[in-house]
Each structure stands twice: as C-alpha cells, then as structure tokens.
Amino acid sequence: MARFVTVAKADSIQPGQMVKVEIDNLPVAVANVGGTFHAFDDTCTHEDCSLAEGELARTVVTCPCHFAEFDIRTGAVLAPPATVPLKVYPVRVEGNDLQVEF
Ligand code: FES
Secondary structure (H helix, E strand, C coil), X not given: CCCEEEEEEHHHCCCCCEEEEEECCEEEEEEEECCEEEEEEXXXXXXXXXXXXXXXXXXXXXXXXXXXXXXXXXXXXXXXXXXXXXXXXXXXXXXXXXXXXX
C-alpha cells in the first residue's frame, strides 16, 4: 500500500537541482523546479543510467548517456532513444520534510 516516505530535507535541494535517493532499494530522483518538487524513477527507461546525473532544464530531464528527454511532471518521453515513459511519484512537503508517495 502506498505511503509517504521522507527522503530529504526540502531546503537541502535547491531550485534547478536534482538528487538521487533510495526508497525500498529503488533509486528515485527528486528535482526542485522553481520550488515545486517532482519525483521519478532515477533509472532511465532506455538503459541503466542515472537521470539525476543528467541535465535538468525546468521540467525536462536529459539522460546523460544517450540524451533521451523526459517530462518529469508526467514521465512522458520527449526525445528518443527512450520509448517507455518514466514512472513518476506524488511529492509533498511536511514542515521541512520532503516526502514521496511510494
Ligand atoms: S540510458 Fe538514457 S538514453 Fe540511453
């Protein structure tokens, strides 16, 4: 059953920054876009690269390996070679706790 898991302090992730966290041993990326947080699977759906090590341009993440692009709000693929959308997760901030529903 889904529950909210505290993954970081909200003020530790600056606008424009992405970090990789682990929830139940699954790598999840959390991004701060102008004060709004988004969480999504850290592993690119193309191969096995960490998206948190890629580039973030507003709500678009570019994979560092072969440059697939995803919309981190929806998980939609915006540029190949990836074809499978990313899984995204609801995020909330409780006090200064950044929580991901997982
Ligand atoms: S592993 Fe991400 S584009 Fe290939």
